[in-house]
Amino acid sequence: MILLKKIFGTAFIFILSLLLFFVFTQKTNALTVSPPTIEVIAAPGQTASGEFVLYNEEPTAKIFYSSFEKFEASGETGAPNFTPSDEDLPTWIKTSAKVELKSGEKKKVNFEINVPADATPGGHFAAIFWSATPSDSEGVNAVSVGAKVGILVLLKVAGLTEEAAGIIEFSTLGAKNFYTARPVEFFYRFQNSGNDRVKPFGQISIKNITGIVKTVINANSAEGNVLPQSIRKFETSWPGSRLVAIDKEANFFKRYWQNVRNEWFNFGLGRYNAALELSYGEGQSKTDANYIFWIIPWHLLILVLILAFIIIFFGIKEVRAYNHWLINRALSQFKKRSGAHKKIKK
Structure with missing residues (x-):
């Protein structure tokens, strides 16, 4: 018993030490940059300038080193893919090679973008990274070691640009056509x-079968950009309210009532049309798409039909009983009157 207590005690101390290590390790690697994204427009041969803020949240003074990488779209999620480059925007940006910050200190850092005279009009993209580890330029081959915090730089070189974009697919997740509720x-x-990058903006209008607009949804609430020569997937929803999670391991009746509750508070019935309308680019070009889906709250409808049947069944029965009572009452009164007339004649 004593041996077991010692083992559990040692294990507890070991786990607690690991937790404390990770907590304090995260805190000692805290550097905040602001703003996280910088958008710049400049003409070929022009120099653009600006500033950003570095904030050292670590408990000790630190030196942070700068480095530059280009980025492009990674898949359709909108996540950037960073790669070192010795050409284009990463080589046009100039800023401090290193910045020393005391604990809790904030400092403004200037930057310049020297756009070459022969720069191609359109979008150019890079990131300014800051790390406590110096780059190769500082004589240490450790660019990938340690955490890096980046500022995205979105440069548009003025000139003749090509705007060609549009919706290539619009649907529900899983391509579902039938729902029981929101x-x-x-x-x-x-x-x-x-x-050049584009930022689509617009809305999804959901109309019922009569053409009445039930709701309007922001199609790009995150204000995400789509980089040149790429596809980005955007997700949004017509949300529900007061939803309860369906317990798949519960018995049939409990699951049924959970579905009824969700369908009651998120009622919809019939055919719906989701109309997506977007605008993009300087010319405010338009693109649109539609998707048809149905909401059939069959759990709730079955319950309503059962209740309606019960009400109608017992209602008819009560009406018949009431009519029978009226008829018997009328016959009884008739017989009494007939008997009274016979007595008068005698």
């Missing part, structure tokens, strides 16, 4: 075939 989750895929 939420209804949508996605659309937006393709940018031009040479």
